[in-house]
Each structure stands twice: as C-alpha cells, then as structure tokens.
Amino acid sequence: MRKGLLFVISGPSGAGKGTICKGLTEKSNIDLSVSMTTRKPRPGEIDGKSYYFVGEETFLRKIEEDGFLEHACVFGHYYGTPKAAVMENMEKGRDVVLEIDIQGAMQVRRSYPKAIFIFILPPSMAELRKRITGRGSETEAAINQRLGEALKEVSYIDKYDYCVVNGELQEAVDRTIAIIKAEHSRVTEDVYALIEKYREEL
C-alpha cells in the first residue's frame, strides 16, 4: 500500500494558513496533526483534538526521547508535533498536514526531509496590514512590527517547495489540494514496484 505524505503548511501570521488548513480538512480526506502543549486548556478546547495537553515533565521526557518532529517554547509554554502519531497515520496511507510557523518548518526539514513544504503568502502587504488591523486592539507600532516580522519570515520562502498566494480563500484551498494530488503523482520508488509488476505480467 502507498504511504501517506507529510505536508508542512506555514507562512507569516495573518496570511491565513489556519483557514486554508480548515478548508483542506473539509474538502479533502486529509488529517491535520494535533500538537502537544504544556499550556492549560482554554474554555472549549478538547484534549486530543485542539491539543494534547500534558505536563512539563512528560513534554521534556518526550524531547529527550526524540519524540517530536519539531518543538518550541513560547512565553514559557512548550508546543510540539509528536512524531509517532504522524508516522502511524502515514503508514496507514493517510496524508498528514502540519500547520506550523517557519521555525518549526525548518526543524521538520531536518527531522523529516521528505516532507513537502508549502508557504502561504498574503496577496500584498497592504492586505496583510488590513487583516492584522481587522483583528482590532493592536497599536500602530505593534502592527508595523508584525509586518516587519512577516517580511523577515517571507525571506525563508526559498526553503519551501511551493507557495500559495491566499487572495481568494477557495482558490487557495483548491491550489493546495492540486499540490497534494500532484505530489502523489511524483515519480518515486513506488513507481519502480509498479514497473516490476508489469515485467512479471509479460
């Protein structure tokens, strides 16, 4: 049976990677990986669905055991992608999508280089500003800082295989689905098994 593939979707905050991933799970038969974290669940969050909520000791032991595809510590809380669950799904032939930031993606490039890396771009900086501003509450200075960071993040794009400009959401989701479909048609070792089958048939 053909193994599943691992797709890493990242991009600057505000580019809409979360919305695209949500669209993917709705329109295709793909699993979104569930992260593990040491932060406390917020109201409405479900353990094993929103996150796997664990204690710091458990998380640190998992790091020791090389149990993460990537992990990071943000504002004192750990976040990471547990390797085992992703690998099991792929063994079963299912594709897995990781929605992670650029630092996480760079870690996955080392821990699982066969992953396919997709960068989500905003259609323009003006549009990104509008999206960040639209969330309210942030000062002009904070918004400018976020835009500066976004620009820095975009410079990592050459480490990615594909980029999808998220102007119209449905178009961006369809494009991502096309990438997933195309990657399943790549000439890989699987093809050689097929040729061997042809040879035996003759």
Place this chain on the structure above:
Amino acid sequence: MRKGLLFVISGPSGAGKGTICKGLTEKSNIDLSVSMTTRKPRPGEIDGKSYYFVGEETFLRKIEEDGFLEHACVFGHYYGTPKAAVMENMEKGRDVVLEIDIQGAMQVRRSYPKAIFIFILPPSMAELRKRITGRGSETEAAINQRLGEALKEVSYIDKYDYCVVNGELQEAVDRTIAIIKAEHSRVTEDVYALIEKYREEL
C-alpha cells in the same frame, strides 16, 4: 507577466497520451504544440493544425538552424517540434503541452531542461494488451513485440518528474491538470519578484 510552462507528455503507445492531451485542451486553457513533418497530409488533415507540412529541404534547413526542440526521422519522414512557436506561446504566458515519444522527450530534456516531464502509464500490461489488440489487425507476434517495447520504454520513467496511471480517463486528465496547477505554485524566481514588491510596500 508570468511566463508559461512547457509540459512534455509521453509514454508507451497505447497508454493513452493522445486522449489525455485531447482532454487537457478541452478542460483547460492550454495549447497543444503542432509538429512539423515532411510526410504528405492525409485526407482531413489541416496544415498548421494537424501538422505543419513542409518539404524536406525546409525541414533540414531548420535542423541546421537549431530550430527544433526535438526531431526524428521515422520510416523516411521527418517529424519535429518547432522551437519558435513554443517559445512565443510561453513568452505570452501560455502553457504548452508536447505529446511526444520517449526519444523525443529525452531530446527536450537537453534542449529545454526546465520542461516538466509527465509519463503516462497503462494500469497494467493486460490492459495495454487489450487496448493494442482492440485496434485490430495486428498479429499475436506483433502485439507481443509492441508490449516488449512498451516495457523497455517504461524503464525511462526515472527521467520524468511525474507519472499518471491512465486507468479511468477523466481521473487521469484531472490528475494532469492538478500537476499543471501545482507546477505554477512552485517556488521559482517569480516569487522573489513578489517578495521585492512586499519589501517596497513596507
């Protein structure tokens, strides 16, 4: 403006590359390249549409001028893909598809390495035998020889980027369209222009 891409579609005779290319032109906005030949037009064939029909002198001069992406001589007649028409279309931002045999594809790998190579596979040798037999008139020995050649051709698959198994035609066409769409989302030099635009915007 974004340039068009060149897609080379080939595979053993009977795999259905012609039918897939026809499906492509019907379902997408893509140009099928028109070959040049020195053979005489058959009834119903239109110059400039079925082929560009030319004399041998013209063809040989074009070879001299390096005017072909690929060319071959089959049963005393020359066939080739004129470079200029393909390049002009791509400059205008249009994608071009070449439906050619494996030898031709290997020539394009040298003359235009940026092309994207798609191999069309039959679902099985039994099915390929059925398709060849279905065309009637060929002897058992001739059919076996053709299947042996098909198997030899399939061994070139590692020179291709993608393979599409042509079991159900519509599925194969949709998969090829997904490949074309995905290739337009590849991270290439075009992306750097976009980033530069972002930088200027800030």
